Amino acid sequence: MAASATLAAPRKSAEFQPVAKPPHRFWTLVEGRAMFELGAFYMSRPFLSALPKGDGHAVQVLPGFMASNTSTSPMRRLLRDLGYDAHGWNSGRNVRVDNALIKRLETQLQRLNDDTGRKVSLVGWSLGGVLARELAKLHPDRVRLVISLGSPISDDRNHTSAARLFEMLNGKEPEAMQGGRFRALGEAPPVPTTSIFTKTDGIVHWRGSVQQPGPTLTENIEVYASHCGLGVNPAVMMAIADRLAQPEGTWAPFEPPLVAHWLFPRTALE
Numbered sequence: 001m002a003a004s005a006t007l008a009a010p011r012k013s014a015e016f017q018p019v020a021k022p023p024h025r026f027w028t029l030v031e032g033r034a035m036f037e038l039g040a041f042y043m044s045r046p047f048l049s050a051l052p053k054g055d056g057h058a059v060q061v062l063p064g065f066m067a068s069n070t071s072t073s074p075m076r077r078l079l080r081d082l083g084y085d086a087h088g089w090n091s092g093r094n095v096r097v098d099n100a101l102i103k104r105l106e107t108q109l110q111r112l113n114d115d116t117g118r119k120v121s122l123v124g125w126s127l128g129g130v131l132a133r134e135l136a137k138l139h140p141d142r143v144r145l146v147i148s149l150g151s152p153i154s155d156d157r158n159h160t161s162a163a164r165l166f167e168m169l170n171g172k173e174p175e176a177m178q179g180g181r182f183r184a185l186g187e188a189p190p191v192p193t194t195s196i197f198t199k200t201d202g203i204v205h206w207r208g209s210v211q212q213p214g215p216t217l218t219e220n221i222e223v224y225a226s227h228c229g230l231g232v233n234p235a236v237m238m239a240i241a242d243r244l245a246q247p248e249g250t251w252a253p254f255e256p257p258l259v260a261h262w263l264f265p266r267t268a269l270e
Contacts, residue, residue, distance in 0.1 A: 133188065189216070
């Protein structure tokens with residue numbers, strides 16, 4: 001399952017800015033509940049296979065911090081069953097955020113776009129979502145939309161309990177930041193962008209995953225989930241399938257089916 005790292009959240013004004021902090025330790029200690037979400041994924045697989053079908057465009061899926069393509073394989077198999085050309089990434093385990101990684105991601109995105117002649121959707125889990133958003137900023141002409149799962153989309157790493165490990169492996173200023181990039185992680189890319197988060201996330205505080213309204217098409221979708229279960233949680237799969245199924249060039253905020261409203265709480269983001 002994916003873990004996470006790097007990077008905050010709703011900002012009203014400096015006076016009322018919540019202090020960035022990692023999740024409550026209780027939620028971190030019960031992240032093992034992700035195994036139940038994995039079981040629910042396979043139990044609901046027949047239902048999930050009936051979700052809205054895709055149009056065959058390419059979807060590039062990026063794993064979380066310390067995770068590899070293995071963590072996203074159930075999601076990618078489902079996306080292929082739904083009619084998408086789903087791909088993992090070609091970078092092994094997600095540990096080092098350096099220029100070589102960014103170059104590989106750019107090359108893969110360009111290849112998928114050139115080979116199909118169509119824009120590519122990016123789905124990133126945790127740190128993978130941060131990378132997906134930044135990749136879309138570098139190449140908005142090649143990206144159809146971005147979906148992040150429990151991603152710390154902030155310049156303040158205090159929202160994640162994995163910040164110390166991330167800095168041990170990448171330094172306080174990763175190589176990719178030294179060129180002036182990755183400096184405004186809270187700003188959404190200029191493409192439709194969805195952030196899926198859970199208030200019971202044990203790795204990234206939910207405030208660090210909330211997008212602020214801006215000039216681009218952005219939304220936040222809350223689910224009942226653990227951080228390590230976001231990539232297999234059935235409700236998350238429903239939201240991803242709905243977002244990806246929108247015709248290219250059109251976008252509307254997520255509205256769950258009436259029978260599934262209970263899976264998507266709409267609590268205050270304060």
